[in-house]
Amino acid sequence: QKEVEQNSGPLSVPEGAIASLNCTYSDRGSQSFFWYRQYSGKSPELIMFIYSNGDKEDGRFTAQLNKASQYVSLLIRDSQPSDSATYLCAVGGGADGLTFGKGTHLIIQP
Amino acid sequence: GAVVSQHPSRVICKSGTSVKIECRSLDFQATTMFWYRQFPKQSLMLMATSNEGSKATYEQGVEKDKFLINHASLTLSTLTVTSAHPEDSSFYICSASLGRPTYNEQFFGPGTRLTVL
Numbered sequence: 558q559k560e561v562e563q564n565s566g567p568l569s570v571p572e573g574a575i576a577s578l579n580c581t582y583s584d585r586g587s588q589s590f591f592w593y594r595q596y597s598g599k600s601p602e603l604i605m606f607i608y609s610n611g612d613k614e615d616g617r618f619t620a621q622l623n624k625a626s627q628y629v630s631l632l633i634r635d636s637q638p639s640d641s642a643t644y645l646c647a648v649g650g651g652a653d654g655l656t657f658g659k660g661t662h663l664i665i666q667p
Numbered sequence: 668g669a670v671v672s673q674h675p676s677r678v679i680c681k682s683g684t685s686v687k688i689e690c691r692s693l694d695f696q697a698t699t700m701f702w703y704r705q706f707p708k709q710s711l712m713l714m715a716t717s718n719e720g721s722k723a724t725y726e727q728g729v730e731k732d733k734f735l736i737n738h739a740s741l742t743l744s745t746l747t748v749t750s751a752h753p754e755d756s757s758f759y760i761c762s763a764s765l766g767r768p769t770y771n772e773q774f775f776g777p778g779t780r781l782t783v784l
């Protein structure tokens with residue numbers, strides 16, 4: 558059974574600081590890794606995806622993937638109060654559905 | 668681009684009735700659509716994978732006779748919850764894949780909140 562683990566939090570970060578979110582996964586054959594943001598009562602919104610080892614940057618967001626350690630992370634620079642949400646790590650590949658972690662609740666303190 | 672809609676956004680029904688939820692990809696053709704369910708304070712759980720023109724593939728523990736999925740076109744998939752009961756109350760979310768063989772970003776619809784009385 559594929560599993561994706563995340564620390565549920567809450568993770569509290571001061572405004573302007575870097576928020577670091579982590580995720581581990583169990584299936585070594587996983588090919589695609591995604592970070593979604595979900596506000597309460599809303600559906601997930603894709604933030605970033607990463608497929609290759611290393612870092613991928615998009616604006617204030619950086620995704621990091623280490624397949625040897627089965628570890629994915631998301632860094633949010635210059636955190637804003639609007640970044641407060643639950644961040645879901647998801648793993649999948651090909652035509653398969655995604656396996657989600659339970660999410661990390663992030664709170665950005667003004 | 669990559670917009671997915673769902674209808675209805677919210678439905679309240681009596682126990683024993685059936686509810687149909689529509690999922691549409693508005694600006695792209697989705698060979699594959701997925702249906703997820705999310706209970707309060709839980710993560711999304713994949714229910715089934717829906718491929719256009721073929722039978723859906725259900726995840727273990729999901730009753731195919733209770734959750735009927737039809738994917739009649741490349742832009743529309745429907746989920747029908749038959750004989751709904753209070754334990755079926757949940758947030759149902761569909762997603763559509765761009766269909767690339769390896770890299771399958773999924774774009775989610777806004778979700779349908781089902782409450783069964």
